Amino acid sequence: MRKASLSRTTAETQIEVSVNLDGTGKYDCKTGVGFFDHMLDQLARHSLIDITVKATGDLHIDDHHTVEDTGIALGQAMAQALGDKRGIRRYGHFRLAMDDTQVACALDLSARPWLAWEVPFPTQKIGTFDTELVREFFQGFSTHGGITLHVDLIRGLNSHHIAEAAFKAVARALREAVEPDPRMAGVLPSTKGAL
Secondary structure (H helix, E strand, O other): OOEEEEEEEOOOEEEEEEEEOOOOOOEEEEOOOHHHHHHHHHHHHHHOOEEEEEEEEOOOOOOHHHHHHHHHHHHHHHHHHHOOOOOEOOEEEEEEEEOOEEEEEEEEOOOOOEEEEEOOOOOOEEOOEEOHHHHHHHHHHHHHHOOEEEEEEEEOOOHHHHHHHHHHHHHHHHHHHHOEOHHHOOOOOOOOOOO
16 A cells, blocks of 8 residues: 655654545644645645644744645655555646636656746735745655646636645646556656666
8 A cells, every 4th residue: 555654753843644645535634724724635635645634833933834844744755655656657737727826737756856836926924824835835845755846826816726726736736646557557657767
């Protein structure tokens, strides 16, 4: 089974995550940051990856450490669950529309982390949530998951819609990339011989 569970503890956060790449999109995400929990739920639901997150962080300071460290832990869990990546599709892309917003995502489970982020927000806050933390989450996720991740805002007016469309677009691209490729069973999707 392509599953992983891990804990990450620092002086700022304590995080436990689990993922099941062959799940049905079940989620149980509790970080203490309501909007962020909603985004993690979208990531699980639309990727069909079961995701559990239990995070305790220094929210009396702000949400930054909790969001960033959750991205790091989820990226590490994803990499662990993928194992040697034999038989997966490896690449994924999706262009997602949500009301006024359209976001495009393309990714490669290459073990070569890179984040190309062209997602400007019209506001600095969504409720009490800092919109700049959306990028921070994906930076940690892509770096520690070994994911080349490109996310581009095509159009959008509403910050909530933009953030949600970004999480959903990444989710749908992940769904495609982690799926077993029936034509590549047991084969590494690379000419290098390693990913």
